Amino acid sequence: MHAAAQFELIIAMFLVIVGLHYIARRLSLPPAAALIVGGGAVAFIPGLPAVAIDPELVLVLFLPPLLMDGAWFTAIAPFRRHMAGILSLAIGAVFFTTGIVAVVTKMLLPALPWAACVALGAILSPPDAVSARAVLQRVRLPRRLSTLLQGESLLNDAAGLVLFRFAVAAVLAGTFSLGAATGTFFLLVVGGIAVGAGIGALWVLLLRRLGDDTLMIAVTMLVCWSAYITGELLHVSGVIAVVTAGLTCGWFQHVVFSASVRIRALAFWQVLVFLLEAAVFTLIGLSLRGILDRIGDPTRIIDTMAMPVAAIVAAVIVARFLWIFAADAVVALLRRMGWAPARPLGGRAALVMSWAGMRGVVTLAVALSLPEAMPERDLMLVTAFSVILVTVLVQGTSLGWVIKRAGPKEDRTAPPPLxxxxxxxxxxxxxxxxxxxxxxxxxxxxxxxxxxxxxxxxxxxxxxFDGTAEERNQAIASHFDVIIAAVEAGRAELVRLHRAGQIDDETLHDLEHDLDLEELGAVAAKG
Incomplete structure (x- = not known):
């Protein structure tokens, strides 16, 4: 297929994404589920070429901006306050799930080397940042649970990717050193933090000297890829580098951005992240055809893979429940023993956290990057895709219902918000x-x-003001409603004058820009 046809397919995919997103909203369905199912359906349209996903390109193209977006809007104080819980999920749960999946896989496939079993566990263990974002946007959680899930999704990919690389190396080389792996993991994390902090500091210095809104927005957009690529080139964790750079930029953007840059950059970034996030789930659906084409006979999945795949999917889900409830029990025990900082989640919150373990693009991309020499590579691909489908379509769509039924309470011991x-x-x-x-x-x-x-x-x-807070808010809303109505009337009059040929385009754009700023200020003040 020539380049022009590929570009046409990309544009067609984005048009499909817009349509699927609209349908999902009209039917009150999670967009992620609609995009995966829609992508899978589109993949089998007759005459449409199979979509071949380059795993390295997927990781470097999609992961950095989506991680950056999560880190940019992360509140630093709650993130630091709940760091122990975040690390328990991002590292402890990933390692534990990897171990459980490896044991179950070894029991089902005794001939498969242990290193290959660990590699499969590392592929499936980290919940996905993109999937977590897509679900958290549609549900309301207590602040502590939201912080834990967001923090986990930012950091766990690093643990999963490092485990995967060591396991694959062990399969190919036939040797493994736990001491060397632990030391390398520490260096990858520390090096990633250093690279991310350096990129973030350079961004702050650069923006204070540019003085041009468009250049500032362009430089900001490139920070995520700069941090990821620099980290990978220096053989440290690119994921940690992006997260650190995102936290740094999000902290300093309030003092280096002007109001106009912030308004323009936020609008641009929201559209970019929407397209990338939607493309990720659509590509997951489109990849189904490639996986089936590789296996050849679809009946092979049912005859030889159905039972082990179902068992491994169940192991992935159960392992998260075991880790979270066991960790919460340990925290509760420490609390009873008098350790004041220990604050257990409680059964209701632990249930919600256990159910919120969706997998996504990282799992698929890492599975597709498996070397051809990996034993049972086809089984691993089918298992990875099955885990994504089950966790996004089942857990993702029912998470809101689980939250409503469980009713986790807000953490009253945390410092009250201002x-x-x-x-x-x-x-x-x-x-x-x-x-x-x-x-x-x-x-x-x-x-x-x-x-x-x-x-x-x-x-x-x-x-x-002598009234209640509710009456005051109503009075404020009414005040700004009048301003917004006045702005709309002014804009309509400008359009009428322009259509009548009484003002030119330049006058229209200048005055419309003033009205836009006035409306933004009124909407923000009302909200």
């Missing part, structure tokens, strides 16, 4: 102080009376 109205009042007072300093001339005369009056009214409105 009161929104108190923070808003402090912001208004700071604004008033700045205006008061600048609103007088050298002789003390007021030179900006309207501006001073506006900010003084804004700063004292909360103190002067």
């Amino acid at each position: 009161d929104l109205q108190a923070a808003e009042h402090a912001m208004f007072r700071a604004q008033l102080s700045a205006v008061e300093r600048e609103a007088h001339d050298a002789g003390g005369e007021v030179i900006h009376p309207q501006l001073l009056r506006r900010y003084r009214t804004r700063a004292t409105a909360g103190e002067a």
Whole structure:
């Protein structure tokens, strides 16, 4: 197939993605499930060429921006506060699941070398950042559980990828050293943190000197791939490098971005992440045909692979339950023994955490990267695809129901969030102080009376309001509804004048931009 036809297929895929996403929203279905099923259906359209996925390209193209997006919006304080729980899931659960899957696989296939069994476990063990994001966007969780799941999805890929590489090397070389593997794992993590922090610091220095909105947005977009590729070239963890760079950029973006850059960059980034995330799940569905073509006879899956695949899928799901409930029991025991920092999740929250273990693009890409010499490679591919289908289509679609039935409670021992109205009042007072300093001339005369009056009214409105918080919010919403209605009327009049030929395009765009900014400010203030 020539390059132009490939490009046409890519555009067609994105059009299909938009259609499937729309259908999923209309039917109240998880978009990830609709995209996988839709991609699988599209893959078997007669005359459509099979989609061959390059695993290395998939990892370097999709993983860095999606990890960056998660890290960028991660709240640092809760992330640090729950670091022990995050590491328990991102490292402990991955290693434990790998071990369980390896044991079950060895029992089912005694002739398969232990290293190959471990390689399969490493492929299936890490829940996927993309799948977690897709599900968490549709459900409401207590802050602690949300932080744990987000933190796990950011870090567990590194543990799974390192385990996989050591296991494959052991299969091909026939030797394995636990001490060397542990030391190398530590160096990969520390090196990834150093690379990510360096890229993030360079980003901060660069943005403070660029002075051009478009260049700033372009540089920001390239940070994730720069961190990942640099980490891999230096033989450290590219995943950890991206996460560290994302946390650094997310922390400093409030002081290096202007308002216009932030508005434009966020809009651009949201569209980019939407397309990449949707493409990931569609490619998973499209890859089904390639897997079946490789195996040849579909009946071979049913006759020889059905039982071991089903057992391994069950082992993956059960292993997460075992680890989370066992770890929570240990934390509860430590709590009873008097260790104050230990705070167990409780049975309801542990159930939700256990059920939220969706696999996705990393599992598929790593499975496809298995060398041809790997024993039972076809079985591993089918198992990886089956785990993705079961966890996304079954667990992902039912997670909202599980959360509703389990009803996990908010963690009351965590520091309470800052009161929104108190923070808003402090912001208004700071604004008033700045205006008061600048609103007088050298002789003390007021030179900006309207501006001073506006900010003084804004700063004292909360103190002067006698109603309840709900009544105050309703009054604020009503106020900004009027502003939004005025903006819409102004925009309609501009369009009418332009269509009538009374104003030119430049005037339309300039005045429309002012209205857009006014509307954004009103919507943000109302929200």
